[in-house]
Amino acid sequence: MAHIELENDLPGIRGLMAYRPETAGPLNALAEILLRDDNNTLTRGERELIGTYVSYLNDCFFCQNVHGALAGHYLNCNIDQIDAIKQDFAGSADLSGKMKALLNIAGSVQKGGKAVTEEQIALARTEGATDQEIHDAVLISASFCMFNRYVDGLGTAAPRDRQFYINRAPQRAEDGYLILR
Amino acid sequence: MAHIKVPEGVPGIRSLVMFRPETGKYLYDLAQELLRGESPLSQVDRELIAAYVSKRNDCFFCMSSHAAAARCLYGDDEAIVDEVLKDLDRSSLSDKLKALLHVAGKVQILGKEVTEADIEAARAEGATDKEIHDTVLIAAAFCMFNRYVDGLASLTPTDPEAYKEMGKRMVAGYNLPPQQS
Numbered sequence A: 001m002a003h004i005e006l007e008n009d010l011p012g013i014r015g016l017m018a019y020r021p022e023t024a025g026p027l028n029a030l031a032e033i034l035l036r037d038d039n040n041t042l043t044r045g046e047r048e049l050i051g052t053y054v055s056y057l058n059d060c061f062f063c064q065n066v067h068g069a070l071a072g073h074y075l076n077c078n079i080d081q082i083d084a085i086k087q088d089f090a091g092s093a094d095l096s097g098k099m100k101a102l103l104n105i106a107g108s109v110q111k112g113g114k115a116v117t118e119e120q121i122a123l124a125r126t127e128g129a130t131d132q133e134i135h136d137a138v139l140i141s142a143s144f145c146m147f148n149r150y151v152d153g154l155g156t157a158a159p160r161d162r163q164f165y166i167n168r169a170p171q172r173a174e175d176g177y178l179i180l181r
Numbered sequence B: 001m002a003h004i005k006v007p008e009g010v011p012g013i014r015s016l017v018m019f020r021p022e023t024g025k026y027l028y029d030l031a032q033e034l035l036r037g038e039s040p041l042s043q044v045d046r047e048l049i050a051a052y053v054s055k056r057n058d059c060f061f062c063m064s065s066h067a068a069a070a071r072c073l074y075g076d077d078e079a080i081v082d083e084v085l086k087d088l089d090r091s092s093l094s095d096k097l098k099a100l101l102h103v104a105g106k107v108q109i110l111g112k113e114v115t116e117a118d119i120e121a122a123r124a125e126g127a128t129d130k131e132i133h134d135t136v137l138i139a140a141a142f143c144m145f146n147r148y149v150d151g152l153a154s155l156t157p158t159d160p161e162a163y164k165e166m167g168k169r170m171v172a173g174y175n176l177p178p179q180q181s
Helices: A012-019 A021-035 A044-057 A061-075 A079-087 A097-111 A118-126 A131-153 A162-175 B012-019 B021-036 B043-056 B060-077 B079-086 B095-109 B116-124 B129-151 B160-172
Strands: none
Touching: A012 A021, A012 A061, A012 A131, A012 B129, A021 A044, A021 A131, A021 B021, A044 A061, A044 A079, A044 A097, A044 A131, A061 A079, A061 A131, A061 A162, A097 A118, A097 A131, A097 B129, A118 A131, A131 B012, A131 B095, A131 B129, B012 B021, B012 B060, B012 B129, B021 B043, B021 B129, B043 B060, B043 B079, B043 B095, B043 B129, B060 B079, B060 B129, B060 B160, B095 B116, B095 B129, B116 B129
């Protein structure tokens, strides 16, 4: 049961967005451009992985499963592999040095903006990250610190069966965040 | 110095959205809807939530600018802003707003920190579901904005006069700054 009467039984953030469409507009538009826009040198899979990792650190079940399933869909890996990356991205043989450096920054953003260090930024640059990639990694991480708090702060319900999220990922990948069905 | 190459001399989030207006547009749309759009909470109450959460996140830029906007909106009663930022419980704020700011403070820690008891306390003071919703989302959104501003180490003015001007501009609305040519 959510903390407030949402007058619908949609899961997670979907129920909140149906309850308050005025704020859902810019939230969905932000998710769409951050995570799906093709005019970006980070792949959709890489961007979903950043969202997944931050949601994992924020202990948000709904977001880490929605976005983990999407990351798996784009990156062609299963949920066990996504879980392994969440738990130890630095030890992953499949991630580039650049992605590891960006996830490292994401982990600091999750703690607080000031936790990001010059050294982390310098390392990301050494691994080939551009200013826009660093910008987007920070903003995606920051936005999930919002989305996660929105979803859990209002106590929304989320299906516990993780297969639910895996099954929905291909359709969400196709529809994006602006078409909600 | 900001971590990425943003326009020189431009403070805070303005410099970041000028660097990347594609994402900035939706961030400003969100701020406008949350802080100036239709809501059962007054604009000044919403600015106060923003300033309070920004203070808890140790984001001097967002705290100072939104406190300045709140002071403008309070007019003769502007002293209450500093009372709240200094000691919420002992401030002369209404009990309802205190209860809502208490919820916002929980959201700042993490979504799951918000308890049924916190929500019930707000309800007992007369808060409606929509007021609780808007409080949680504003608090969550500032956990994003604060991390964005500090995570990229954007320019933070120290002169209080700079924020007075910003506050006046913010009262008029949140509009994406024009691009520098």
